[in-house]
Amino acid sequence: MKRKVGIITLGCPKNLVDSEIMAGILEDAGFEVTTILRSAETIIINTCAFIGDAKEEAIMSILEAARYKTEGSLKILMVAGCLAERYKEEIFKEIPEVDVVVGTGSIGQIPEILSKRLDSNDLRREICTQTPNSVDYLESTRNVADNKPYSYLKIAEGCDNRCTYCIIPSLRGGYRSRTIENITREARILVKKGKKEIILVAQDVTRYGTDIYGEKSLVSLIRELGKTEGIERIRLLYCYPELIDDNLITEMKNNIKLVKYMDIPIQHISDRILKAMGRRGNKEYINNLLIKIRREIPEVVLRTSLITGFPGETEEDFKELYEFVKECRFEHLGVFAYSKEEDTPAYKMKGHVPQKIKEARRNKLMALQKDNVKKHNSTRIGRIYDTIVDGVAEDGIFYVGRTYAETPDIDPIVYFTSPEPLEIGMIVPVKILCPDGYDLVGEAQGIGRNGE
Numbered sequence: 001m002k003r004k005v006g007i008i009t010l011g012c013p014k015n016l017v018d019s020e021i022m023a024g025i026l027e028d029a030g031f032e033v034t035t036i037l038r039s040a041e042t043i044i045i046n047t048c049a050f051i052g053d054a055k056e057e058a059i060m061s062i063l064e065a066a067r068y069k070t071e072g073s074l075k076i077l078m079v080a081g082c083l084a085e086r087y088k089e090e091i092f093k094e095i096p097e098v099d100v101v102v103g104t105g106s107i108g109q110i111p112e113i114l115s116k117r118l119d120s121n122d123l124r125r126e127i128c129t130q131t132p133n134s135v136d137y138l139e140s141t142r143n144v145a146d147n148k149p150y151s152y153l154k155i156a157e158g159c160d161n162r163c164t165y166c167i168i169p170s171l172r173g174g175y176r177s178r179t180i181e182n183i184t185r186e187a188r189i190l191v192k193k194g195k196k197e198i199i200l201v202a203q204d205v206t207r208y209g210t211d212i213y214g215e216k217s218l219v220s221l222i223r224e225l226g227k228t229e230g231i232e233r234i235r236l237l238y239c240y241p242e243l244i245d246d247n248l249i250t251e252m253k254n255n256i257k258l259v260k261y262m263d264i265p266i267q268h269i270s271d272r273i274l275k276a277m278g279r280r281g282n283k284e285y286i287n288n289l290l291i292k293i294r295r296e297i298p299e300v301v302l303r304t305s306l307i308t309g310f311p312g313e314t315e316e317d318f319k320e321l322y323e324f325v326k327e328c329r330f331e332h333l334g335v336f337a338y339s340k341e342e343d344t345p346a347y348k349m350k351g352h353v354p355q356k357i358k359e360a361r362r363n364k365l366m367a368l369q370k371d372n373v374k375k376h377n378s379t380r381i382g383r384i385y386d387t388i389v390d391g392v393a394e395d396g397i398f399y400v401g402r403t404y405a406e407t408p409d410i411d412p413i414v415y416f417t418s419p420e421p422l423e424i425g426m427i428v429p430v431k432i433l434c435p436d437g438y439d440l441v442g443e444a445q446g447i448g449r450n451g452e
C-alpha cells in the first residue's frame, strides 16, 4: 500500500509551484498524493505569511487539518512554506498538533523526512530548516495534475529588493535565478502536459539573470521559451517598475507570444512614502514609465497593486494616490491595507495609521477602480478577442476563458457560448457582448486557429 500524502496550498502562485514540486518528489519516492485528506497519513500545509490575513488563514488550515488525527488516518501533520520559515519555534510551541515544521530551504528533504519517520514509527516532533540559498529543488519533478491550459513557471527564488514592509527576503533568501536551459526544459514538459500558456513568476521577474548571467536576461529567456513549439502565450507577473527597460517594452511590443499584459506592483505614488517603503523609482519615473508603455503598446493591459495606510501616510499622500489611480486607469488593481509585520523595518517606523483609516482608504480606491473597470469593459463590447478555453462554467452552458487581458486566479473572466463544442486549451475568437459585473460575456465566432 502506497503511503498517502495530502497537500494544502495557501498563498501565491510561487507557493503553488512549490506544492507541485513537493507532490512530484513524493511520488518519485513512492508516495501517493491524494486529495482525500481523510485517507492521508501525512498532510502538508504549504503556508503563506506575507501579511496578517495570510497568517490567520494558515493557522486556521493547520487546526482544521489536525482534526484528521482523530477523524482520519493522519499520523504526521507537516507545516511548510513561509509561515514555517518565519515562525518555526512558535508553531512548535503553540500548535502541539504539528509534528514537523519544514522551512523554505528544505523542500527537497520532505520525502526523506517522511520515510524516516514512517519507517521507524519515530513520531518525535522536529523542525527541519536550512538557509534557503539554492534553486536546485526547482529542477525536481513537478506534479502538475490539473487539466488547466496554463501553468506558472517559477524562474527564480528569493528577492534583493528589500522593501521596508516586506518579510519575504528574510524567508526566501537573496535572489537566485534558474538557468535558461532548466527553465526551457521545464516548459517543454509543461507543453507535453497540454499547457498552452506559461506564466512566468518570481518575487521579481525583471531582475532575472542578473545574478547568474551578470545582466538582465528576461528578454533572452522569453525568446528561448518562444522557440518551444506548443507554447501559445507567455505572460509576465511581478515586474519591478524600476527594472522595466526599453528592451522589455520593445519585446512585448513585437513578440506575438508575449501577451501584452504587465503586472507592475507600484505600491504607492507619493515620493515621501515610496522612499519610506524603500522602493526605487519616484513618482516622475513611474508616471513616465506608464506613459511610455501605453504609447509603445497601445493595447497593453496594466495590473498593479497598492498599499494604503503605510506608516506616516497623510491624507495628502492618499489624495495623491487616489488621483494617480484615477488618471492611470489600470485595467486591474489590487489594494492592500498596510499590514504591520514584525521583523520588517517599517514595523519600527513612527506614524502608524489606524486600521479603520487604512481600510477606508483601500475601499475608496477599490470603489474608484470599479468605475475604471466599467469604463474599460464598455470599450471592449463588440470587439473580438482570441480567447483560451479554461473550462466550462458550473451551469454547463457557458465556457469560461480568458483573452490576453486576463490572468488566471486574480483577474475577471470571460463567459461565452459556442455554436460548436470546444476543448480546454483551444484558442477561439470570441465577440464580447456585454459586461457581467467585473466579468465579460461573449460568443465564440466559428472555430478558431486550432479548430478544424
Ligand code: SF4
Residues within 6 Å of the ligand: 159, 160, 161, 162, 163, 166, 167, 168, 169, 203, 204, 240
Ligand atoms: S519586491 Fe519588495 S515586496 Fe516584492 S518580494 Fe521583494 S521585497 Fe517583498
